[in-house]
Amino acid sequence: DSDDDDENVKYKTVTHPFSLKAIDKLEGPQPMNSAQKSKARKRIIDLEKQDKEHEKRKKARNEYENALYSTRSFLDDEETVKYLKSPDDKTKLLLLIDEEERWLYGEGANAQTDALKNRIKVIEKKISPIQKRKEARQKIPDSLSQAKKSLSENEDAFNKYIKSKDWLEESELDKHRALLKEKKDSLEKKETDFTNYALNAKLPFTDKDIQDDVKAVADNLKALKKIKKPKPPQKEVKSKGDLVKEQTEEELKAKKPIITDATDNVKFENVNVENIKSEKLNVESIDVTDENMGLKPGSKIPENLREQAQKLLKKQKLKNDIVSGKVDPEKLSAEELADIMS
Numbered sequence: 001d002s003d004d005d006d007e008n009v010k011y012k013t014v015t016h017p018f019s020l021k022a023i024d025k026l027e028g029p030q031p032m033n034s035a036q037k038s039k040a041r042k043r044i045i046d047l048e049k050q051d052k053e054h055e056k057r058k059k060a061r062n063e064y065e066n067a068l069y070s071t072r073s074f075l076d077d078e079e080t081v082k083y084l085k086s087p088d089d090k091t092k093l094l095l096l097i098d099e100e101e102r103w104l105y106g107e108g109a110n111a112q113t114d115a116l117k118n119r120i121k122v123i124e125k126k127i128s129p130i131q132k133r134k135e136a137r138q139k140i141p142d143s144l145s146q147a148k149k150s151l152s153e154n155e156d157a158f159n160k161y162i163k164s165k166d167w168l169e170e171s172e173l174d175k176h177r178a179l180l181k182e183k184k185d186s187l188e189k190k191e192t193d194f195t196n197y198a199l200n201a202k203l204p205f206t207d208k209d210i211q212d213d214v215k216a217v218a219d220n221l222k223a224l225k226k227i228k229k230p231k232p233p234q235k236e237v238k239s240k241g242d243l244v245k246e247q248t249e250e251e252l253k254a255k256k257p258i259i260t261d262a263t264d265n266v267k268f269e270n271v272n273v274e275n276i277k278s279e280k281l282n283v284e285s286i287d288v289t290d291e292n293m294g295l296k297p298g299s300k301i302p303e304n305l306r307e308q309a310q311k312l313l314k315k316q317k318l319k320n321d322i323v324s325g326k327v328d329p330e331k332l333s334a335e336e337l338a339d340i341m342s
Contacts, residue, residue, distance in 0.1 A: 053113065060116035064104060067123050072097050074127065082199040083134045093126060133200070136207060140194050143210045147187055150214045155180055158221055167229050179220050183213040315339065 032040065074080055075090050075097075084090055100119060108115065158176060162168060190205050197203055318336075321327040329337065 056113045057111075057116070060113045060120070061104075061111075064100075064116045064120050067120050068097055068101055068104070071123055071127050074131070080130065080134065083130050083137070085200050096123070096126065133202070136203070137199060139207050140190075140203070140210075143207050144187060144191050144194070147210045147214045148184075151180065151184055151187070151217060154214075154217050154221055158224075161221075161225065165229075168224070168227060172224060172227065176217075176220055176224055179217055183217050186213050 072094070075093055081087065081090060100123065103119075104111075108119075158180070162173060187210070190210065193204055318327065322329050
């Protein structure tokens with residue numbers, strides 16, 4: 001019976017409120033406030049600056065050590081002694097290197113970057129002139145040899161080029177020949193100076209001077225090749241009338257005109273025809289008579305000679321009229337022009 005009673009019992013849900021207090025308990029570092037963050041950033045920047053300064057100082061110290069080592073090796077080279085101003089210079093420079101090494105591993109153990117760089121400059125100032133003098137001297141022989149070869153090649157190229165350029169002005173060719181000779185002589189003098197000057201003396205020329213000699217000749221040949229062949233003078237185009245008039249004038253200069261106001265002598269196949277008078281001739285109808293040919297009336301002249309004389313007189317009269325301006329050659333027919341110019 002009790003089990004049945006339990007099944008019939010109804011339960012009521014009752015809510016009971018409780019107050020809870022939240023407590024933050026985080027694991028690890030606590031978040032920083034703005035002041036702490038600012039301080040941290042500043043420290044990071046300072047540490048980065050220290051690291052950079054340490055790297056610079058380390059680099060400067062290595063460069064200083066290398067400068068000391070390379071300078072000592074340079075001075076120990078027997079060839080270097082020849083380039084020193086005085087034999088005592090080597091001793092003085094080696095003493096300087098010893099002194100610098102003692103400072104580096106003593107007082108300068110913790111030297112800052114600027115102090116190390118200043119010491120490097122002191123050494124370079126002492127050694128650099130000797131090194132440059134030696135390097136310049138060693139470069140000169142090859143430069144002179146190459147320069148002489150270049151000038152020789154330039155001369156060959158010049159001679160080959162002008163063979164087919166007969167239109168070039170002789171003054172331009174002479175100018176290049178003179179420049180070639182000048183620069184060849186200059187190289188010869190430089191070669192002599194190089195041999196005569198002591199190794200520790202400053203040469204009166206540099207490697208650049210040698211290159212400039214070669215460049216001057218090369219540039220002049222290049223300019224010479226840019227000179228273009230001159231164009232032939234254009235022939236004057238003349239009109240048909242000018243050609244006829246010129247030919248007529250030339251003929252008049254070369255020989256006496258047949259028809260003039262004076263009396264001339266003309267030969268036709270061994271027959272003398274004298275005293276041809278232009279004023280008795282008519283250009284349109286020219287008749288050869290005994291009178292206008294200067295012959296006695298009744299003279300026997302072969303008919304073929306009369307015809308030849310008539311043609312010649314007419315042709316010469318027309319030429320004279322063209323020269324005097326009485327006749328415009330432009331208005332003549334092609335057949336008349338061909339007859340006059342024949």
